[in-house]
Amino acid sequence: MRTIEALGTLAGRTVIVRCDLNVPLSDGVITDDGRIRASLTTIRELRDAGAKLVLISHLGRPKGEPEDRFSLRPVATRMAELLGSPVQFCPETVGDEAAAAVASLGDGDILLLENLRFNAGETSKDAAERRAFAKQLAAYADAFVSDGFGVVHRSQASVTDLAEMLPSAAGRLVDAELKVLRRLTEDPARPYTVVLGGSKVSDKLGVIAHLLDKVDTLLIGGGMLFTFLKAQGHSVGASLLEEDQLDTVRGYLAEAEKRGVRILLPTDIVVAERFAPDAAHETVAADAIESSSFGAAGIGLDIGPESATAFAEIIAESATVFWNGPMGVFEMDAFASGTRTVAEALTQTEGFTVVGGGDSAAAVRAFGFADEQFGHISTGGGASLEFLEGAQLPGLEVLA
Numbered sequence: 001m002r003t004i005e006a007l008g009t010l011a012g013r014t015v016i017v018r019c020d021l022n023v024p025l026s027d028g029v030i031t032d033d034g035r036i037r038a039s040l041t042t043i044r045e046l047r048d049a050g051a052k053l054v055l056i057s058h059l060g061r062p063k064g065e066p067e068d069r070f071s072l073r074p075v076a077t078r079m080a081e082l083l084g085s086p087v088q089f090c091p092e093t094v095g096d097e098a099a100a101a102v103a104s105l106g107d108g109d110i111l112l113l114e115n116l117r118f119n120a121g122e123t124s125k126d127a128a129e130r131r132a133f134a135k136q137l138a139a140y141a142d143a144f145v146s147d148g149f150g151v152v153h154r155s156q157a158s159v160t161d162l163a164e165m166l167p168s169a170a171g172r173l174v175d176a177e178l179k180v181l182r183r184l185t186e187d188p189a190r191p192y193t194v195v196l197g198g199s200k201v202s203d204k205l206g207v208i209a210h211l212l213d214k215v216d217t218l219l220i221g222g223g224m225l226f227t228f229l230k231a232q233g234h235s236v237g238a239s240l241l242e243e244d245q246l247d248t249v250r251g252y253l254a255e256a257e258k259r260g261v262r263i264l265l266p267t268d269i270v271v272a273e274r275f276a277p278d279a280a281h282e283t284v285a286a287d288a289i290e291s292s293s294f295g296a297a298g299i300g301l302d303i304g305p306e307s308a309t310a311f312a313e314i315i316a317e318s319a320t321v322f323w324n325g326p327m328g329v330f331e332m333d334a335f336a337s338g339t340r341t342v343a344e345a346l347t348q349t350e351g352f353t354v355v356g357g358g359d360s361a362a363a364v365r366a367f368g369f370a371d372e373q374f375g376h377i378s379t380g381g382g383a384s385l386e387f388l389e390g391a392q393l394p395g396l397e398v399l400a
């Protein structure tokens, strides 16, 4: 993979850097700035080399149109604080204002453009539309640095198309992430446990097929667990569910049994009356979710204490643990307990531990754990999972 050295002298040249600044926000306030901090090594290096820096990123999943709540403006402010030097912000991604802002950059200046996903071309399935958008971005720069590790699994305009249009290289974050994650793919110490949760269920169910020949145990929590429970014939009330994945999940359960891989599901679930921090809630058996007072309207928002303890025991016995996706809606205190127990178990095991994903990392920090208490905190959730399953990641292939 080409690294920054391959780009030659950068002083006075305009370099466009794809970062993953997709940070969690609550009422416009950044609740975890880990992804901004992680982007700084490359940014400082390019700035100090005298490049004119144009930073690009997505935030959340807007649908190709501007939405205030997904603006990157607060990220520019936070980044400037962390760098101790100005970070200009342009409220459009492409257009006359953006072009003028880029043209006015001096050596070592830093400009952050508005959310890439405010433009339909960024995530379009139509290659021509994607390329047309990438071309507009490419026009701003002499070289491209790909440093958004969290998106290297996406075939999107700013990840793959742009890299093909300019001299391009991987940034320091991408390079550093791969060095650590390779420890998990090249003969990991066993037992090897992967803990999966979170809400991007359809995205992440697919990786399980490939993880089955790599891991010893899979622990399933978060929004994903309900598709498993339903596949086993249990009712899940109004919990998150991927109906069209039930057969696939049944296939995983059968395959795991054949291979002697343990897939462990929770035995108890915290069920809430509604999706709200102050919602009434009860803990019930996982195979009887609709037996709570809320009946079929109940929503599973966390794994129960019995399950959390069982997961923690397995983590304690593991020599390698990779965790992506919170066990429950940890942003609400009432549903944070499962995630907290799993996070704590990772800090206590002797094994090598990796936490991956924007919200997973935010969760461990929100609970007060320090980054040093884990082997590695990866900025990629879906990206690191796909790397671990052995997939060819389009955003990396294009840098080879």
Ligand SMILES: Nc1ncnc2c1ncn2[C@@H]1O[C@H](COP(=O)(O)OP(=O)(O)OP(=O)(O)O)[C@@H](O)[C@H]1O
Residues within 6 Å of the ligand: 150, 197, 198, 199, 200, 201, 221, 222, 223, 240, 300, 301, 302, 324, 325, 326, 327, 328, 329, 330, 331, 356, 357, 358, 359, 360, 361, 379, 380, 381, 382, 383
């Ligand atoms: N049972 C549940 N029902 C609904 N949402 C859930 C449930 N359990 C966890 N979540 C939500 O999952 C979200 C995080 O999921 P996600 O898959 O995005 O993880 P991540 O660590 O950010 O990974 P990535 O970096 O790939 O996005 C959290 O906001 C959390 O509230």
Ligand SMILES: O=C(O)[C@H](O)COP(=O)(O)O
Residues within 6 Å of the ligand: 020, 022, 060, 061, 150, 151, 154, 200, 357, 358, 380, 381, 382, 383
């Ligand atoms: O949070 C992430 O995993 C990355 O920022 C990628 O976001 P996406 O899943 O919306 O593409």
